[in-house]
Amino acid sequence: MTQLTPITRPVRAPEPQAQHLTRRQKAAIVVRFLLHEGAPLSLSDMPEDLQAALTQQIGQMRLVDRTTLAQVVAEFAQELEDIGLSFPRGLLGALNELDGKISAQTAARLRREAGVRQLGDPWDRLRALDVEALLEIVGRESTEIAAVVLSKLDTPKAATLLGALPGEQAGT
Template sequence: MNAQTGLNPRQKAAIIVRLLLDDEAEVNLEGFDNDRQTLLAEEMANMDLIDRQTRDDVISEFCDNLEAVGVTFPGDLDGTLEILADRLSKDATDRLRRLVMMSGRGDPWPRVTGLPQEDIQVLAENEAVELVAVMLSKLSVAQASKTFSALDRERAQMVAQAMAMTRDIGPQALQRIGLVLAQAADALPHPGMEAPASGRMGDILNFASSDLRDDVLDLLDREDAVFAEDVRRAIFTFAHIPERIDPRDIPRIVRAVDQQVLVRALAQKTEKEAAAAAFILTNLSQRMADGLREEAAALGTLRPKDADEAANEVVAAIRRLQMEEGLTLIQPEDDR
């Protein structure tokens, strides 16, 4: 083919791209690195007229090469990881990305911009302001705004001043800064368990009996008052409904609970639980509330265990709505 056309591979590629553009095909060259894109553009700029026979020969060779291909690989780590998707563990994926970045062949910025917000915030608060300014420039506007707004005023002003230095930054310097930030992120401590200990203890106590919950909190008060306070903030029980649930969400919650379970939960006699039951009834239609009151009164006095189990089912329904349908709990007063 070379003997017939006298064209090198780059010239042939330029002809194919030109033909695709003439045909208004969607041509995406972003998969090429910058050097290849530049060479292709230069080759197209240096070419003039191509006769019809040469054009047809190039097309035939291109089609023959396509038909001869059995299987293709991405040719880079990002494409390979996209193919493997969820088949690799997060640790293995992170390790591969680190190895490629250390070799200088990979782009560190997807790794940096994909960090959890809390890690980005730590970098913003501890790395050199010049690096932070570059990082904010690479983040989405929403991410950058959130990160910048959380900085203390003096550091935010320093980062803003450093932003002017990002105007003339070159590709190599950008690569090095991304690598530094990625390495700093890898050095951040990450606990094996995502949820804090107080949150896990609070979730457990949510569904314990009220007597056991009170005993445990009394013990924690004596042994570790700070931890005990954090656990209290994490606990959400039936008694917390008036202070943690928006009244407008009560009908939605009631629909998510079996009516017989709800009636048993509303038959609470202890002071705090009875106040929560009254809060629920107050925020329902009068007809529905009256019907539920009558059913609860007909139950008489429930065993504490039965009342606790029913109340816990209501709490479980609220947690499901929170996780699956976006129900928002009001934060305790001292957390705001």
């Protein structure tokens, strides 16, 4: 009996499943991996329907073997490296990207036409403008509006703007 040798069965490595996964499943794996590793993730900028779909997919997932995980993470890293340039999503993203680069009138018109609400504090955006842009805005407005704009600026910028206004407009 001591000469019996146990029968050994070859252990088959689990077949990687990465090629059989959907993009949504792969995204769920990557997000779960990043969260597990403690990466600071903010998914709130994603459209709400994608946040919901991702959350549902994560809720449906169970176990993923190490080989599949490594393949999915490597594929994700490769896709990130292959990106040359990304554009903001939609008109609001484009307007935010071009803020201060296109005229305030064009931006306002595009927002109106698209029904896009401007987010954030308008006074902060106004304070960020240079004196040239402020001159253009104040020059089209009534004296009362110009006075309100001046009151919202820091003192040195308001003084510079007031000094750049035409004499009769500055004196009223």
